[in-house]
Amino acid sequence: MNSGNLLPAEEASKLKKRYDLRKIKFQRHESWRYVRIKPNWRRPKGIDNKMRKRVKGWPKSPRIGYRTPKIIRDIHPSGYREVTVWNLADLYKLDPKTEAVRIAGSVGDRKKVEIARVAEERGLRVLNPLLIEEAPEVGVPEAVEESEETEAEET
Numbered sequence: 001m002n003s004g005n006l007l008p009a010e011e012a013s014k015l016k017k018r019y020d021l022r023k024i025k026f027q028r029h030e031s032w033r034y035v036r037i038k039p040n041w042r043r044p045k046g047i048d049n050k051m052r053k054r055v056k057g058w059p060k061s062p063r064i065g066y067r068t069p070k071i072i073r074d075i076h077p078s079g080y081r082e083v084t085v086w087n088l089a090d091l092y093k094l095d096p097k098t099e100a101v102r103i104a105g106s107v108g109d110r111k112k113v114e115i116a117r118v119a120e121e122r123g124l125r126v127l128n129p130l131l132i133e134e135a136p137e138v139g140v141p142e143a144v145e146e147s148e149e150t151e152a153e154e155t
Contacts, residue, residue, distance in 0.1 A: 008097055013079030016072045026062050076100055080125055088118055096123040103128055
């Protein structure tokens with residue numbers, strides 16, 4: 001059951017890849033000229049700045065017309081729409097065919113494990129699963145070994 005403008009993951013992924021190929025990469029004013037200036041976008045603010053004035057021949061600045069189409073906005077590279085989850089109740093509102101789970105950073109480990117387990121049961125994809133490291137092997141504590149040795153020496 002697709003609601004409004006949700007696409008199946010495969011279609012959304014294809015559309016997003018096609019859109020990303022023609023998407024403009026906006027760059028900071030004169031970042032190509034100086035090594036110390038990174039290309040990350042910053043709004044041009046100088047009074048004579050050619051990019052701010054939108055002079056022909058200078059790189060383009062972001063404007064409202066460049067916005068991503070609504071149908072492919074907020075889509076993860078996997079093709080699923082990313083949804084942040086804080087508790088188990090949030091999981092039951094999601095569609096496994098179009099949406100994937102991102103567990104909020106403020107959620108504790110115990111609840112993360114529970115959310116991941118329920119998401120797997122419901123067939124939901126978790127984008128940031130909790131990696132549970134294997135516990136070290138359980139052995140006999142050193143204190144117990146030492147007490148056994150002292151008992152053997154006394155007899």
